[in-house]
Amino acid sequence: MDNKKHFTAQETRFTGKYNKRLYSTLRESYAPFLTKIIFSILIGFIGRVLLLFNANVIGYWVDSFCVGVNCQKPPKFIYEHIQAWNHNNYILFILGLCIFGFLFTVLFRVTFSRLSARAVSRLYDEVTFRTSRYPMSFFDSTPTGRIMTRFSSDYGNVFRLFGGPLAEFISIITDLIVMVFLITIASPLYLMLVLGVGVINFFIYKLNRDNLRKERRELSHSRSPSIAHFAETAQGASSVRTYLKQESFFTRFQKLNMDFLNQKLKTFKLLTLFSFQMNSVTALLLLVTGISAYYFTQWGWLSIGSVGVAFTFITLSGNTVHMFFEWLAQFEEALVGVERLDQYLHLPIEVGASLPPQAAFKTHHWIHKTELTKSQFTDNQFFNSPIEVKVEKLSFRYRPDLPIVLNDINFELKQGDRLGIVGKTGSGKSSLIQALFYLYPIDHGKIEIQGLSPILTLDDYKNKNKITLADYRKKIALIGQDPTLFKGTLFENLALNNTASPTEVKEVLERVGLDEWLKQLPKQLHYRIDEKGKNLSHGEKQLICMARCLLQKSPVVIMDEATSSVDPQSEELMIKATEKIFANRTQIIIAHRLSTLEKCNKILWIHQGRMEMMGTQEEVLPRFTQAHKQELIL
Secondary structure, eight states, X not given: OOGGGOSSOOOOOOOSSOOHHHHHHXXXXXXXXXXXXXXXXXXXXXXXXXXXXXXXXXXXXXXTTOOSTTOOOOXXXXXXXXXXXXXXXXXXXXXXXXXXXXXXXXXXXXXXXXXXXXXHHXXXXXXXXXXXXXXXXXHHHSOHHHXXXXXXXXXXXXXXXXXXXXXXXXXXXXXXXXXXXXXXXXXXXXXHHHHHHHHHHHHHHHHHHHHHHHHHHHHHHHHHHHHHHHHHHHHTHHHHHHTTOHHHHHHHHHHHHHHHHHHHHXXXXXXXXXXXXXXXXXXXXXXXXXXXXXXXXXXXXXXXXXXXXXXXXXXXXXXXXXXHXXXXXXXXXXXXXXXXXXHHHXXXXXXXXXXXXXXXXXXXXXXXXXXXXXXXXXXXXXXXXXXXXXXXXXXXXXXXXXXXXXXXXXXXXXXXXXXXXXXXTTSSHHHHHHHHTTSSOEEEEEEEETTBEEOOSGGGGGOTTEEOHHHHHTTEEEEOSSOOOOSXXXXXXXXXXXXXXXXXXXXXXXXXXXXXXXXXXXXXXXXXXXXXXXXXXXXXXXXXXXXXXXXXXXXXXXXXXXXXXXXXXXXXXXXXXXXXXXXXXXXXXXXXXXXXXXXXXXXXEEETTEEEEEEOHHHHHXXXXXXXXXXXXX
């Protein structure tokens, strides 16, 4: 089977060189902080110069004990300033270098780490923002655990290395530059040796680089399946236990987790080999330095102090070069995380959605141009149409590679109409709701609310009867079968747009019959609701959603089998409340029980994605009931 036709998308594998777009994304992440970051790096550079120059000063101090014609002197421009120094001068100068070098280094580390963390968080926030605007087909085809891996493991790798550790990496680069300069001052003879070792280390890094990139990418890839499987298992824990499938789920998780651990071990072995090669070169450098130092002093080419300085810096530089390439390898691991976040940053968002003008990263997505739309949409807020909802020649499918689930649907509703939708399971009732919200691209036809439809193309900006997708969706309120509540206070769950006052919220709760219930709650409107409303009954959640719809003030209210999971008494209360509360609004009701449709003045019967019949209750329901009974008998 063609992989493109698989409903569950495969995790992306990255190969080869890093995309140039990745570096552009990093540049945009750091852009607002670039001036401060450059200044902090300069401060850090000065701090490292001050600290490392201590070795040269100590070398000059040692050489000051040498008396005679054969004594090696410091460079002339330095010797002229220190020739009259005594021991106290050296001690005070070294102490001053240490204090200021330490302060400058700390200032750099703190400042740079904070700025870098903010830059990476900026990337994370932007990716999160855009992920919330992905097409529904993305969430249908991508396991939740796989998405969470991007926002946990991958982001963790990025944040862990682009914060304080990146400051360490920059310090290492600074140290190498300063050491080369100070070694040259102390003893130019060792400069070529240090540069030669650097070249050898570079070739060792280059020899291992492609394999390191490949295995780190495989490690990031292999982490996702086990997390995705665990998340899906946790979500379906009750079903897994009911059907006694614990063993099969555990076996699969064990296999996926073992694949990840094996890949982690493989990556660790490669890193260990890389580190061993670097350490071998450092050991060789120390051996050559020790032997050469003996002969250079015997031949009078170097003083004891300069040998000490050179040996100190060569020892440090060997370790520093080793650390540099190890950190460079780890930095590339962080780039793998940036690469994966960057992919999410550039994925297509849903048709009709746009980014705000202040979008931080330049991508191919639409930017909402306020100056082009403000004037025309202000008038449309008061657009008056005799038809509240118009569906014309609607054809709908969830993805281009999936079959059509709705075909040639047509109806019109006026203000105050109550449309009941009936049909067997799988006939397309819920798909019609998805289409009304434009949650998926419409294959053919159009849907209008109050004569308005959403902007889906650039040309739509010029149409006065078009509004943004977000504004269009505000015209529809939904009460679903499984009411959605969020972790937070009762007030936060009701006043989602932050425009309702506590007084308005209380009045609405009273209208849906929750005034006495509210009085009994501790902290009332500040009562904390658990995730998914787990500390509330199903009926309470439905009534809260009804109150939310009232506060939303949308002209169209959709009830998608809202009473199917409540007891008959609660259902009767909800139906009466609906009749009274939403009397002046257009209602679309998908019913689980036909008794729910008693007050509907229009009934739409959908069969296999097509309009079987539309009319009054007296015209449609008897024929629907008869057809349904015949199918049950057959």
